[in-house]
Amino acid sequence: MDFPDINLAAGPVEISPRVSMAMARPVLYHYDPSFIELYKRIDEKLKKAFLTKHDIIIQQGEAILGLEAAAHSCIAPGDKCLNLVTGVFGKWFEDFIIAAGGTVIELKKEYNESITEEDVREAFRKNPDIAVMSVVHSETPSGTVNPVDKLCPIVKEHGAITIVDTVSGVFGSELRPDDWGIDVCITGPQKCLGAAPGLSIACISPDAWAKMEKSSAPANSYMSFTDWKSKWIENSAFPYTPSVSLLYGLDEALSMLLEEGIESVWERHALSARMCRAGIKGMGLNLWPASEDIAADCCTAFKTPEGVDSKAFRDTLREKWKLMIVTGYGELAPHVLRIGHLGHTAKPLYVLSALALVGKALLDSGVSVDVGKGIDSALAEL
Amino acid sequence: MDFPDINLAAGPVEISPRVSMAMARPVLYHYDPSFIELYKRIDEKLKKAFLTKHDIIIQQGEAILGLEAAAHSCIAPGDKCLNLVTGVFGKWFEDFIIAAGGTVIELKKEYNESITEEDVREAFRKNPDIAVMSVVHSETPSGTVNPVDKLCPIVKEHGAITIVDTVSGVFGSELRPDDWGIDVCITGPQKCLGAAPGLSIACISPDAWAKMEKSSAPANSYMSFTDWKSKWIENSAFPYTPSVSLLYGLDEALSMLLEEGIESVWERHALSARMCRAGIKGMGLNLWPASEDIAADCCTAFKTPEGVDSKAFRDTLREKWKLMIVTGYGELAPHVLRIGHLGHTAKPLYVLSALALVGKALLDSGVSVDVGKGIDSALAEL
Amino acid sequence: MDFPDINLAAGPVEISPRVSMAMARPVLYHYDPSFIELYKRIDEKLKKAFLTKHDIIIQQGEAILGLEAAAHSCIAPGDKCLNLVTGVFGKWFEDFIIAAGGTVIELKKEYNESITEEDVREAFRKNPDIAVMSVVHSETPSGTVNPVDKLCPIVKEHGAITIVDTVSGVFGSELRPDDWGIDVCITGPQKCLGAAPGLSIACISPDAWAKMEKSSAPANSYMSFTDWKSKWIENSAFPYTPSVSLLYGLDEALSMLLEEGIESVWERHALSARMCRAGIKGMGLNLWPASEDIAADCCTAFKTPEGVDSKAFRDTLREKWKLMIVTGYGELAPHVLRIGHLGHTAKPLYVLSALALVGKALLDSGVSVDVGKGIDSALAEL
Amino acid sequence: MDFPDINLAAGPVEISPRVSMAMARPVLYHYDPSFIELYKRIDEKLKKAFLTKHDIIIQQGEAILGLEAAAHSCIAPGDKCLNLVTGVFGKWFEDFIIAAGGTVIELKKEYNESITEEDVREAFRKNPDIAVMSVVHSETPSGTVNPVDKLCPIVKEHGAITIVDTVSGVFGSELRPDDWGIDVCITGPQKCLGAAPGLSIACISPDAWAKMEKSSAPANSYMSFTDWKSKWIENSAFPYTPSVSLLYGLDEALSMLLEEGIESVWERHALSARMCRAGIKGMGLNLWPASEDIAADCCTAFKTPEGVDSKAFRDTLREKWKLMIVTGYGELAPHVLRIGHLGHTAKPLYVLSALALVGKALLDSGVSVDVGKGIDSALAEL
Secondary structure, X not given: OOOOOEEOOOOOOOOOHHHXXXXXXXXXXXXXXXXXXXXXXXXXXXXXXXXXXXXXXXXOEOHHHHHHHHHHHHOOOOOEEEEEEOOHHHHHHHHHHHHOOOEEEEEEOOXXXXXXXXXXXXXXXXOXXXXXXXXXXXXXXXXXXXXXXXXXXXXXXXXXXXXXXXXXXXXXXXXXXXXXXXXXXXXXXXXXXXXXXXXXXEEEOHHHXXXXXXXXXXXXXXXXXXHHHHHHHHHOOOOOOXXXXXXXXXXXXXXXXXXXXXXXXXXXXXXXHHHHHHHHHHHOOOEOOOOHHHEOOOEEEEEOOOOOOHHHHHHHHHHHHOEEOEEOOHHHOOOEEEEEOOHHHOXXXXXXXXXXXXXXXXXXXXXXXXXXXXXXXXXXXX | OOOOOEEOOOOOOOOOHHHHHHHOOOOOOOOOHHHHHHHXXXXXXXXXXXXXXXXXXXXXXXXXXXXXXXXXXXXXXXOEXXXXXXXXXXXXXXXXXXXXXXXXXXXXXXXXXXXXXXXXXXXXXXXXXXXXXXXXXXXXXXXXXXXXXXXXHHHHHOOOEEEEEOOOOEOOEOOOHHHHOOOEEEEOOOOOXXXXXXXXXXXXXXXXXXXXXXXXXXXXXXXXXXXXXXXXXXXXXXXXXXXXXXXXXXXXXXXXXXXXXXXXXXXXXXXXXXXXXXHHHHXXXXXXXXXXXXXXXXXXXXXXXXXXXXXXXXXXXXXXXXEEOEEOXXXXXXXXXXXXXXXXXXXXXXXXXXXHHHHHHHHHOOOOOOHHHHHHHHHHHO | OOOOOEEOOOOOOOOOHHHHHHHOOOOOOOOOHHHHHHHHHHHHXXXXXXXXXXXXXXXXXXXXXXXXXXXXXHOOOOOEEEEEEOOHHHHHHHHHHXXXXXXXXXXXXXXXXXXXXXXXXXXXXXXXXXXXXXXXXXXXXXXXXXXXHHHHHHXXXXXXXXXXXXXXXXXXXOOOHHHHOOOEXXXXXXXXXXXXXXXXXXXXXXXXXXXHHHOOOOOOOOOOHHHHHHHHHXXXXXXXXXXXXXXXXXXXXXXXXXXXXXXXXHHHHHHHHHHHXXXXXXXXXXXXXXXXXXXXXXXXXXXXXXXXXXXHHHHHHHHHHOEEOEEOOHHHOOOEEEEXXXXXXXXXXXXXXXXXXXXXXXXXXXXXXXXXXHHHHHHHHO | XXXXXXXXXXXXXXXXXXXXXXXXXOOOOOOOHHHHHHHHHHHHHHHHHOOOOOEEEEEOEOHHHHHHHHHHHHOOOXXXXXXXXXXXXXXXXXXXXXXXXXXXXXXXXXXXXXXOHHHHHHHHHHOOOOOEEEEEOEEOOOOEEOOHHXXXXXXXXXXXXXXXXXXXXXXXXXXXXXXXXXXXXXXXXXXXXXOOOOOEEEEEOHHHHHHHHHOOOOOOOOOOHHHHHHHHHHXXXXXXXOOHHHHHHHHHHHHHHHHHOHHHHHHHHHHHHHHHHHHHHHHOOOEOOOOHHHEOOXXXXXXXXXOOOHHHHHHHHHHHHOEEOEEOOHHHOOOEEEEEXXXXXXXXXXXXXXXHHHHHHHHHOOOOOOHHHHHHHHHHHO
């Protein structure tokens, strides 16, 4: 197999050798005493990493599973659901609301903008009986963030439940579920945590559990949060077989996070993002987000220059210099290129080589950029 | 972490170092050209290993996900569903039928017996309009098998759809979906294939696809088969992020299977099973299955001797000699002990040490067994 | 590559996954601060594991390098050297004595016997001016031990220097260099420590250093002990590039040894050896050592039965059942078979399957053995 | 353990995950049929990689072992030995000549220069009876090369034997032992091959064997070439235990080399070197080699700027940004800094980030450099 020398996608992204190695440990039976102990240890570490006292549930599938499960668990048929849309993933959640029987109230902005407090207040003025609000914290395809610290408290004032997709947000930037009124937030290991994809991590508040109980959320299903509550949380039993090897990797990535310090990890992401944005602008390129204030810490999205084909450009870097970056996702693909700096790759080392090679490839494509100035600008942030 | 020296559970079970190592490869972005190529290669290998021309779908979660998806996809509200029950997993499937809106017609036997052709014919005589039949090929908790090669063709004669849970059956014993009239069969990597848990593999016939189309099977869901068809099979696009590292392991385990030869792998499982049963009987213990004809090749279930506590016994072996075996599952736990011999562990080497140490631990518990005779009997099969 | 399922050679022998994984860590530059720290930590762990306050030197080559270095360093031209010979390795040391300019005084026994205190006293009576005594602690090819705890003090009474080849002795059985008057002892990681081959570990007393100084032991050589003293011990500088990856494995194996407890590890080796000997005798086979009192804890040597070709027998086990055992070494090859139980493999689990499969293969070769009785006898020791 | 994100030392250097993983394979007994096969395969691959029909010997210790062995084997007492000295390693070889009993004739240049054909011709004019010439192909500490393609044929015209230290030369730049009259050349895996340190690889011509035979080169020693000839080459027997795990890594690294193509690997090293030199000069720094014509492809040595402490500077990069570069070696340490680009790290990706971070750290140290211009200059070579 041919591997890139560095995978700077926006996830799944390069993971550290330490996390890779962990996944190669012998496979334990899931009721082996060592495995039960490991699982409990992961639970404790996740609570620390999430700065939460809420319950943690690890579902054995990609984070989309958790997002769908959140909709199915927390939305009762007929519930009015305010869905904030600032990108592809926000729009996607609509499907889950509909499948759960909810009524969608969309609050949509351009895919390079973000939602404000006033937007949400206005939505509640129009629909005071909104039962659930869903929002993407970090819209990876757009490289933008929504201010969930400000939006969720407003929702809670109205007694509604908040569902936050923080797949590429948490661990790469501040998130305080308990303080910010987040009832359910979902992430996966393959983003800012720097582990391998295949797990979904949910952080669930007492209010969310109460809502599920009231609306008899589905049980006996791969998609059920309540199965994990009644079996794992209350009885140390697994509803089905956990993904042993991925959990080894998750455990190790969490150790690394806690050893480094949560705030240091946030700062490392923020620094990489600042350098990357400065480099992009310094070269003479344009950022995709409408304003730097709403730019994400996990990846930098910039506008694909005139005359460049996003996908072909990505493939050239991969083929010639074994560097993997990515295009925008879905409808944004032709317009956006993205450099990931998240998890293990949120470091000056990788940002700098990505900037230099992206610059060189643009020069080779006939785009006029000043690579040296880009690097100097990036270094000025360091 | 403390690991057993050998994990002879009935899954997840010890995997070979070669498969372990594969999982430690660098994490690729899922649209990296190398990953797309890998995924297609896995697809081809799975078709060979399944001896099928049917479509293959790999869902990114444990095999239970695939089983639940099979129910949701293939059972339309109101469908009469014949559910064969000879153990815990067969009974479990009932929940999925009900959730999918099907009407359950149960055909149940004692949990140490199996279903016969006549049982199924009789069921169809009573309910000729059965739309779907579901059966567990290898009931791991009971250590028994159902003759799906004989049962499924009967069902097909009646124009119904067959769903086969062959999680611990296929690769450890013969299975021919195309020849035997199996419309949907589901397995996972953590059993006879000898890889890590976390994936669900489905083999889906044209009849099954037709049924799904007719009944508008759910789409836009983690549980959807049709999403994988319309996205992956038809467009080489992923409905969501695949479990990159687990797929590395799956790929390597499939290479090993095909290098060894499918029939040799079946024979290796059968030999291990014969040795294990001979050893258990030779020692003076009683097999759990009512007859050896229906004993599974993946694990040997035997009756927990009078006066022995299954779970405490299991824990003693784990603690004293770092050997992991397992009890029965669910309601069978107090009555049954099981030695796994599947995937990487389906080898005389492991069967022999398991027999000797199980024997020794029983002696230490005051049970009168003739360990030497057990070993001699096992070796006589070699 | 085709691997045996278990490598029960007498070294290099199967290592634990934990040690394997350690060797896959990223390669550090040898003056990276993390590497310097690692090297110092290994040094400390080795002192603990050797129960010594003497200096430790790790040479970057197999233990033979250390043995040759010991001769070159400690033997001055003209020195009378008493070389104890009870097997192939003892005899081999003669070459190094001669190359170093020493005069060989051989004290030789049959290769299934061992040296007694009286033998040594007698040698000194004849040659009171012996300057150096060399002895193999555990003669792996013969599966026997020499009582170095008793022999070395006698030598020290006469003011001579003792060189002990404890390659397969230390860590698998008691060794106390400081208390027993051992001036230089040499081992490697691939025996009772359960790590990979490629390093030589020497434990060197003040008397040995004094002798080297007096006789101006060679410097500026890959074979020099004094280079390591003047560079590493005194200045934290390496005389040449250390084997980074092997040292990762050594470090991890030492951690495992110290976590388990040195005495527990001795007892685990002794138990495995007792079980193996009981099994061999119980089956009706004959041990190679003249007496069980002098049988080694690292491997069990038994007489190749009449009509069996040692090498072909070994190959059959390897090919049919993926079990690696070994023949005797050198001239003992046709007469001796050996089952290793050292390091990671010094466990009942492996001894039992080895006994059963060796028994089966002998039955297949027409040798009449009672395998069941062998297993029962082995279990009686457990 | 704390690891740098990238180790750009001049060896041991970062290795690829593929080579790392290989070292974690199960440890085989050295006479396991799979190991014998592996060893022979490595031998064949080495012949291809060395473009040679000469014999290959792998000694189980760092390359210094091979260099010392070359001196001991090929130099008879009294032999006149022309030792070319253009750096620390060339000077070091003098010790081995003296220990072997040879008479040293030194041909020395400044440590930033290299030897010319005329220098060698002149030496032979003065001493036509020179028996052996020794030269370092790539003087890693100086970042310079000697033109062995031109020098060795001159020596062969005079019937003398050539010993070439190509530890950091071969595989990173052209070397043709058979065509260029190189009798013994030595390398190790930790340089341009991108594997882990701990082995020494020698390529030995018929003339060299003849010389050894004539002068009765030492046998029965860890340092003996002839032991490997009489045992391994002629009898497939090992003189002592090989370093199993390191050989796994060597094998994998050779596969990667041959898959990529030997000439492509040379070109990759040359490109990385050109980029690095252009970047260094573009920033406004000074290369250490007197002329770019003699600059090595394996690493770029540049003058430590006024007011900068080499070692403290190296440590800063390591600590702040997890980048390992190195100072000069020995007496060159205070005057020289070096960026390695060899083996796995000989790639634009790593050169670019090294240049940017070195530049930034110099700016932080108060040295006036134009980092952007350095990057632009480097990219101009790409």
